Amino acid sequence: MSTKLTEQVTFYTEEHEWVTVHGELGTVGITKFAADQLGDVVFVETPEVGKVVKKGDDMAVVESVKAASDVYAPVSGEVVDANAVLADKPETVNEHPETEGWFCVIRLSHGEELSGLMDKDAYMEFCKGL
Helix, strand or coil: CCCCEEEEEEEECCCCEEEEEEECEEEEEECHHHHHHHCCEEEEECCCCCCEECCCCEEEEEEECCCEEEEECCCCEEEEEECCHHHHCCCHHHHCCCCCCCCEEEEECCHHHHHHCECHHHHHHHHHCC
């Protein structure tokens, strides 16, 4: 699979991260399912711009009133942007987990990794079994 998708496509992991890919960039966050399981998010630590991550690496931290959890990189690449809003408004992750509550943008280095992720239908089916 090419790293340069011409349309915007969202993929999901079994760890409940999502990545919306357009071209060589992927915007990353956690799913509504994950946000609901965490409860009220009170702190988010996003990765630093310039950090190089490998698929499966822990790259961010989200803390809620229930638990602290690592957020794993769904793809490999370089972090080129981070959502600064989350430092002051971590509740955005609960309010808009799959839009405004994004964590970072990664420039994909291995587009073929996307083939190992789920589409929305497969992810919804996966969640039914939990």
